[in-house]
Amino acid sequence: MIELTNVSKTFTLHNQGGAVLEVMRGANLTVPAGECVALTGASGAGKSTLMRIIYGNYLAAGGSVVVGGVDVTQSEPRDILKLRREVLGYVSQFLRVVPRVPTIEVVAEPLLSLGTPMDEAKDRAASLLQKLNIPEPLWSLSPTTFSGGEQQRVNIARGFAHSYPALLLDEPTASLDATNREIVLGLIEEAKANGTAIVGIFHDEAARERVCDREIDVTGFSPLAAA
Numbered sequence: 001m002i003e004l005t006n007v008s009k010t011f012t013l014h015n016q017g018g019a020v021l022e023v024m025r026g027a028n029l030t031v032p033a034g035e036c037v038a039l040t041g042a043s044g045a046g047k048s049t050l051m052r053i054i055y056g057n058y059l060a061a062g063g064s065v066v067v068g069g070v071d072v073t074q075s076e077p078r079d080i081l082k083l084r085r086e087v088l089g090y091v092s093q094f095l096r097v098v099p100r101v102p103t104i105e106v107v108a109e110p111l112l113s114l115g116t117p118m119d120e121a122k123d124r125a126a127s128l129l130q131k132l133n134i135p136e137p138l139w140s141l142s143p144t145t146f147s148g149g150e151q152q153r154v155n156i157a158r159g160f161a162h163s164y165p166a167l168l169l170d171e172p173t174a175s176l177d178a179t180n181r182e183i184v185l186g187l188i189e190e191a192k193a194n195g196t197a198i199v200g201i202f203h204d205e206a207a208r209e210r211v212c213d214r215e216i217d218v219t220g221f222s223p224l225a226a227a
């Protein structure tokens with residue numbers, strides 16, 4: 001479902017005399033349906049960079065990044081947007097929302113953008129918000145004023161609203177209490193059982209051991225670490 005072959009990445013720092021920084025070389029990774037792979041490695045090894053390359057936020061300098069049969073290194077922006085709508089989800093650490101949109105709509109939006117009828121999308125959003133212990137009086141409010149942990153749970157609800165074939169998770173349990181952490185790990189296990197291929201960064205070691213089938217240390221792909 002997710003297949004990276006010989007991926008490399010350089011950054012050109014235009015505001016620093018055009019310095020070129022090679023941060024990744026020879027990255028290979030295959031994640032079949034239903035498998036969860038954790039990216040590990042010290043700070044600066046390239047975990048976030050690899051996630052951004054898979055999501056199409058960073059363009060690889062070389063190699064191929066195929067998700068659900070689409071090579072994101074060769075795709076037009078509109079094809080990447082279609083891939084993100086239908087195939088590839090991303091739960092980032094922080095919620096980014098349009099101000100004044102109610103929480104229930106923020107969570108339902110990925111389903112609405114796929115053409116799911118409003119009632120059905122809102123039912124799914126409500127069941128996720130309930131599961132993740134977001135109090136019902138908050139559902140009609142914008143999540144901009146919510147606590148850090150509440151915002152993270154809204155973000156997770158949104159990320160799991162549609163059953164994506166591929167999913168990227170950036171520290172999904174970072175600011176959660178034990179009860180909600182458990183619920184999120186359950187959602188990840190459910191997604192895997194439904195065939196979702198997952199790549200994630202989990203600093204929570206116990207969480208990683210529980211839901212991940214394999215760990216890939218990205219230090220092995222880092223020319224900086226080898227220097």
Ligand SMILES: Nc1ncnc2c1ncn2[C@@H]1O[C@H](COP(=O)(O)OP(=O)(O)OP(=O)(O)O)[C@@H](O)[C@H]1O
Pocket residue numbers: 011021023041042043044045046047048049050224
């Ligand atoms: N936009 C950018 N421009 C220039 N260099 C960058 C950029 N993004 C990342 N880097 C460099 O790429 C390397 C890998 O960074 P990355 O953020 O992927 O590491 P990480 O393993 O996710 O670290 P952490 O665990 O601290 O988040 C670092 O040396 C960083 O300085």
